[in-house]
Amino acid sequence: MSTAVPxxxxxxxxxxxxxxxxxxxxxxxxxxxxxxxxxxxxxQTSLDLTAVLNIFAEQTxxxxxxxxxxxxxxxxxxxxxxxxxGRHSCCYRLTLEAESFGEIxxxxxxxxxxxxxxxxxxxxxxxxxxxxxxxxxQKAIQAASKxxxxxxxxxxxxxxxxxxxxKMAMRYGNSLAMLVLDIDHFKRVNDRYGHKAGDCLIKAxxxxxxxxxxxxxxxxxxxxxxxxxxxxxxxxxxxxxVAERIRESVEQTExxxxxxxxxxxxxxxxxxxxxxxxDDSLFLRADDALYxxxxxxxxQVCSG
Numbered sequence: 001m002s003t004a005v006p007x008x009x010x011x012x013x014x015x016x017x018x019x020x021x022x023x024x025x026x027x028x029x030x031x032x033x034x035x036x037x038x039x040x041x042x043x044q045t046s047l048d049l050t051a052v053l054n055i056f057a058e059q060t061x062x063x064x065x066x067x068x069x070x071x072x073x074x075x076x077x078x079x080x081x082x083x084x085x086g087r088h089s090c091c092y093r094l095t096l097e098a099e100s101f102g103e104i105x106x107x108x109x110x111x112x113x114x115x116x117x118x119x120x121x122x123x124x125x126x127x128x129x130x131x132x133x134x135x136x137x138q139k140a141i142q143a144a145s146k147x148x149x150x151x152x153x154x155x156x157x158x159x160x161x162x163x164x165x166x167k168m169a170m171r172y173g174n175s176l177a178m179l180v181l182d183i184d185h186f187k188r189v190n191d192r193y194g195h196k197a198g199d200c201l202i203k204a205x206x207x208x209x210x211x212x213x214x215x216x217x218x219x220x221x222x223x224x225x226x227x228x229x230x231x232x233x234x235x236x237x238x239x240x241x242v243a244e245r246i247r248e249s250v251e252q253t254e255x256x257x258x259x260x261x262x263x264x265x266x267x268x269x270x271x272x273x274x275x276x277x278x279d280d281s282l283f284l285r286a287d288d289a290l291y292x293x294x295x296x297x298x299x300q301v302c303s304g
Contacts, residue, residue, distance in 0.1 A: 036126060043130035047137040050080055056127050057082040064119055066108045073102030076135060086110075090117055096128050101135060147221040149199065150206035158220040158228055165218075165232055166282060169273050176273040177239030179229040180286040181205075181246065184265045184298040186225040193260060198225075200257030201264050208249050212242065228283070236272040236303065243268040243301040251299065265299035272303075 042055050049071075057069045068083035089107035094100070104127075106112070106120055145157035153161070162178075169176040183189075183201060190198040202225060209219045209227060218230040229246075231239055247268055255262045269289030271282055289304030296302065 036122075039123070040126050040130070043127060044133075047134050049078065049131075049134040049138060052127075052130055052134050053080055054082060056123070060106075060120070060123055064106075064116060064123070066106050068105075068107045070105040070107070071102060072105070073135070075100070076102070076138065078102065088112060090120075092121070092124055094124070094128060094131070096132055099132075101128070101131055150203055150221050152206050152209070152219045152221045152227070154220065155222055158218075158222065158230070161218050161220075161230055162280070162282065165230060166273060166277065169232065170275070174233050175235050175238075176282070177231040177234040177236065177242075178271050178282050178286045179231070179239065179243050179246070180222070180269045180283070180290045181209075181227040181229070181243075181266050182268075182290055182294070183225040184267055184294070186264075189262065189264070193257070193262065197257045197260060197262060200255055201225075201262060204253060204255045205250065205264070205266070208246060208253065212246050212249065228286075234272075236270070239270050239272060240301060240303060243270050247299070247301055267293035267298045268301045269293060270301060270303040 039059050042059060043052055045055070046052050053069070053071055060066070060069065066083070067086035068081060070082070070085070071078060071080045086107040086109045088109070088111045089105050090112055091103050091105035093103045104124060112120075145153055145160075147154045165176055168174070183205060186198060186201070189201060202221075205225075205227060206219070206221065209229060213219050213229065214231075216232050220228040220230070222228045229242070231242060234242070247266055250264060250266045253263070255264070267290055269286040269292065271286035271289060273282055285304040289302045292304065293300050293302040
């Protein structure tokens with residue numbers, strides 16, 4: 001069972017005034033009902049959330065006057081505005097089979113009539129299943145790009161982002177840097193304390209990376225105890241500062257893993273995008289710098 005529960009974002013005076021002027025145009029609603037199958041078919045032509053909401057707004061505009069439609073979903077971090085918000089608005093919490101799918105709001109410069117809202121509720125009912133499909137697809141795509149243990153992006157995602165960010169940096173003449181990080185003597189931890197302790201250190205490492213990264217940075221688990229950070233708009237000297245900050249933070253962190261206090265250090269290789277870079281050369285230089293740091297005694301940062 002699907003529901004769209006309204007909560008009206010208007011003053012009490014607005015609501016009372018609106019109810020005084022209710023004119024129900026049944027012909028309009030019945031006319032639109034005849035087009036419901038076509039409307040639903042259009043909504044099912046894409047699994048991209050923004051595209052579907054734009055289709056919804058375009059089709060809604062054919063039968064209902066409004067200035068903006070807004071979709072909000074905190075769980076999926078979505079805040080999509082189509083049009084310009086008006087003075088008067090009405091919002092609906094969206095649920096389908098007891099599952100929440102956020103809320104949708106319609107606004108206009110003038111007050112909505114009961115007929116307007118009744119029609120909009122019928123339109124929302126047609127949107128719910130396509131909306132759920134979009135969110136499920138979005139969730140599946142995100143899951144495919146995540147490392148399940150740490151929540152960091154995985155190697156597949158890393159390859160895509162490196163290609164994209166490298167092209168953008170070259171096109172606009174921006175700087176781009178990369179860090180490749182590896183936990184020192186990780187095998188010794190597994191051999192001495194067991195793989196659960198090793199997993200604990202990997203998770204702790206991921207949390208340090210997340211807390212250090214800017215909103216524009218990308219963090220990845222490359223595999224095993226090796227991690228990668230991609231730093232857009234970061235100079236070589238800036239990348240070295242970030243790497244040193246992470247190295248110090250890791251060195252100073254004590255992890256309690258199943259009652260056992262453990263510490264760790266990391267080695268980091270740093271590289272910066274050069275005009276001649278192609279494919280994976282940015283990564284390869286950072287990886288070479290990582291092994292240079294390890295050969296030089298570990299727990300240090302080297303550039304390549």
